[in-house]
Amino acid sequence: MLASLVTAWMYALVVTTSLFVVVVISQGMTRQMRCLVLAWQRPAPRTGTSPQAAPAAGPALTRAA
Numbered sequence: 001m002l003a004s005l006v007t008a009w010m011y012a013l014v015v016t017t018s019l020f021v022v023v024v025i026s027q028g029m030t031r032q033m034r035c036l037v038l039a040w041q042r043p044a045p046r047t048g049t050s051p052q053a054a055p056a057a058g059p060a061l062t063r064a065a
Helices: 002-041 044-049 053-064
Strands: none
Touching: none
């Protein structure tokens, strides 16, 4: 009786912990993706304003897209 109760508590603890870890990881991933998207969008006007980077970045950006 006591062993099954301890086993049930262990399973509940494992499920709760794994769910918490999944939520934390997904929150961190969405925050990281948002930072990556913002970092990708931020340099876009800067490459067009500099005359040296514009010819080199133009074909590379069209190839990547």
